[in-house]
Amino acid sequence: MNEIFNLKRFLMVVKAETCSFRKHYFFFVIFAAAYAVTVFLIGRSSFKPEGFAPLGIILIIITPFILYKDVYHKIRGVNYTMLPASNVEKWIAFWAQCVVFVPLIIGASWLFLQGLEFILFHVPIDLNSDWRQIRKVIVGIYGLQSIAMMGVMSFSRLKVLKTFGFLFLIQVITLIISSFFVHQFNFEDIILQSKISNFDINHSWWFMDYMKAVIYIVFPLGLWLTSFFKLQEQEL
Amino acid sequence: MIDLQHMSFWYKEKVKVFDTLSMSMEAGNIYGLLGENGVGKTTLLRIMGGLLFPKTGSCSVMGYVPGKRHPSFLSKVFYIPEEFVAPHQKADTFAQNIGPFYPNFDYNQYMVLMQEFDVDGKRNFNEMSFGQKKKTMISLALSTNTELLLLDEPTNGLDIPSKTIFRRVVARAADASKCIVISTHQVRDLEFLIDPIVILERNNLLLNQSVAAITQKLKFDVVPKVPVDALYSEEMMGGFGVVVPNTDGEESKVNIELLFNAAISNRARFAEWFK
Numbered sequence: 001m002n003e004i005f006n007l008k009r010f011l012m013v014v015k016a017e018t019c020s021f022r023k024h025y026f027f028f029v030i031f032a033a034a035y036a037v038t039v040f041l042i043g044r045s046s047f048k049p050e051g052f053a054p055l056g057i058i059l060i061i062i063t064p065f066i067l068y069k070d071v072y073h074k075i076r077g078v079n080y081t082m083l084p085a086s087n088v089e090k091w092i093a094f095w096a097q098c099v100v101f102v103p104l105i106i107g108a109s110w111l112f113l114q115g116l117e118f119i120l121f122h123v124p125i126d127l128n129s130d131w132r133q134i135r136k137v138i139v140g141i142y143g144l145q146s147i148a149m150m151g152v153m154s155f156s157r158l159k160v161l162k163t164f165g166f167l168f169l170i171q172v173i174t175l176i177i178s179s180f181f182v183h184q185f186n187f188e189d190i191i192l193q194s195k196i197s198n199f200d201i202n203h204s205w206w207f208m209d210y211m212k213a214v215i216y217i218v219f220p221l222g223l224w225l226t227s228f229f230k231l232q233e234q235e236l
Numbered sequence: 237m238i239d240l241q242h243m244s245f246w247y248k249e250k251v252k253v254f255d256t257l258s259m260s261m262e263a264g265n266i267y268g269l270l271g272e273n274g275v276g277k278t279t280l281l282r283i284m285g286g287l288l289f290p291k292t293g294s295c296s297v298m299g300y301v302p303g304k305r306h307p308s309f310l311s312k313v314f315y316i317p318e319e320f321v322a323p324h325q326k327a328d329t330f331a332q333n334i335g336p337f338y339p340n341f342d343y344n345q346y347m348v349l350m351q352e353f354d355v356d357g358k359r360n361f362n363e364m365s366f367g368q369k370k371k372t373m374i375s376l377a378l379s380t381n382t383e384l385l386l387l388d389e390p391t392n393g394l395d396i397p398s399k400t401i402f403r404r405v406v407a408r409a410a411d412a413s414k415c416i417v418i419s420t421h422q423v424r425d426l427e428f429l430i431d432p433i434v435i436l437e438r439n440n441l442l443l444n445q446s447v448a449a450i451t452q453k454l455k456f457d458v459v460p461k462v463p464v465d466a467l468y469s470e471e472m473m474g475g476f477g478v479v480v481p482n483t484d485g486e487e488s489k490v491n492i493e494l495l496f497n498a499a500i501s502n503r504a505r506f507a508e509w510f511k
Contacts, residue, residue, distance in 0.1 A: 003306050009337070016333040020323045076321040081287055084310035084337040232305070235288045 003086060010089040017093055018101070021067055025105055028059060032109035036116070046121055049113035056106040057137070061144045063102045064152040065160055068094060072156035072234045087232040094231075095224065098149055099142065139216045146220035146227075153227040156236060237263045237384065237415045238284055243293035245276070245283060253279050255439040256293060263383065264412040268430025269419040270496055275436045277419040278318065281386045284417070285315040298383060311338050314377040318389040318419075320369070322361035327372045331357070331379075340381035349375035352401055367393040374402065378409045385409075385416045391425040399425050423492040433492065435499050442499050445510050447490050453509050454498070455482040456491045467505070468498035 018025075035055060036047045059066075070076035083090070117123045151163025238261040246252045253276040261267055271277050282288040283295055286302030286309065295302055300309035323330055327350070335341035350357045353371040361369055370393050377385055391399050407429060410416055420426055433450065435443040443450075454467070462469040462476050469478045477491060479498040499506045 003308060009307060012336055019329065019333050020325060023324060075317065075319050078315065078317050078320060082285060082310060082315055084307045086307045087305065
């Protein structure tokens with residue numbers, strides 16, 4: 001068991017990584033501050049924290065490429081690969097940095113802007129948000145981020161380019177398969193009928209629920225798992 | 237310590253780097269890994285360190301399969317590549333973060349070595365020259381006290397006094413429980429340090445012998461005229477440096493450069509003599 005997971009060793013990995021990523025974390029905070037200052041200088045009336053949200057989301061999605069761009073690089077990746085920790089420990093640390101730490105920093109920056117907006121311009125913080133919508137956004141963020149996580153661990157060079165290439169390939173394959181199903185099972189008629197009868201296919205069809213489950217849960221979980229297996233089989 | 241059995245490796249299947257290579261390395265030695273450019277010295281070190289996996293055959297290091305990268309294996313090995321990119325942090329901080337992963341790491345020893353190499357550990361890596369970074373990594377590597385130390389061209393980028401210090405600290409670190417493998421082209425820098433000598437040739441091993449075994453069979457000399465039985469000769473100050481078969485049992489001091497050139501120009505005879 002000690003060879004697979006050891007809490008002390010795992011915490012040392014997190015500590016070592018956090019220490020080497022501290023400049024990136026600082027950059028994330030500076031990025032939020034720069035956004036706030038720029039927006040304020042332009043409008044002079046608000047920090048527009050709502051505008052920061054999409055930028056923060058993009059940062060969260062591309063975090064694996066920012067923090068782990070050197071993993072499996074023939075020269076830069078040696079320290080990481082030779083670090084005496086198990087693949088499980090390294091992967092959980094990787095997961096924690098991307099899925100927990102960075103979103104927390106971005107989220108805290110956003111909350112700070114909201115707080116500042118409230119104190120300086122008396123704009124109330126909207127607590128009646130649509131949680132269903134927020135949940136969808138969060139799941140969407142992690143879904144997209146999981147593609148980046150898989151890409152970072154799968155490709156040793158040109159990680160971003162190859163990941164987008166892979167994504168494009170998946171989309172083409174999905175398009176081909178779905179068009180085959182539409183023709184094969186006469187789904188066109190069902191879609192046509194649903195339009196005539198004002199039938200909301202999104203909320204009424206059990207198949208859509210399964211598809212949503214696949215996209216929102218199985219897809220990111222699968223990609224996280226893939227990134228773990230890729231972590232242990234990479235050579236450099 | 238290290239056992240390779242019929243190990244083959246290639247980046248492209250048609251161009252094999254190693255073809256059924258078998259060799260072993262024992263603890264208590266400082267191996268000098270020599271070979272022409274592209275014969276696979278770095279590749280061999282990376283296979284031993286678990287960064288690359290053999291395609292066929294086996295590689296066992298201290299009873300571990302390096303490619304599995306078990307934490308207990310990795311904590312017994314330290315690899316310094318020829319080129320490396322140091323992290324953007326202070327050298328001492330890096331040592332404090334990395335050191336605890338190695339059970340025998342001694343921070344005081346690291347500090348002493350840094351002092352000996354005259355490197356300021358409070359400086360950030362990106363403020364250091366390549367040589368200073370290398371000296372920091374050598375200090376860290378030695379202070380981890382790992383059983384296996386893999387050094388790829390460690391003296392590249394070091395100034396002359398640092399090379400002397402390097403030889404001293406490596407010789408001091410070597411003990412019966414450790415195996416140090418140094419891949420190098422700078423044989424003169426390490427002439428009195430390395431023993432046994434391993435010479436790789438394309439796809440396989442040409443020589444893996446102790447200095448004593450080599451001098452038992454070969455004699456190294458500087459003579460005014462090249463003898464007829466010379467395996468290799470080259471003009472140098474005071475005559476010709478020659479490698480000849482040691483027929484009279486007289487001991488001589490190994491000149492690694494001459495040995496290397498003799499080996500690659502007499503492959504068949506070397507293979508026969510040093511089976």
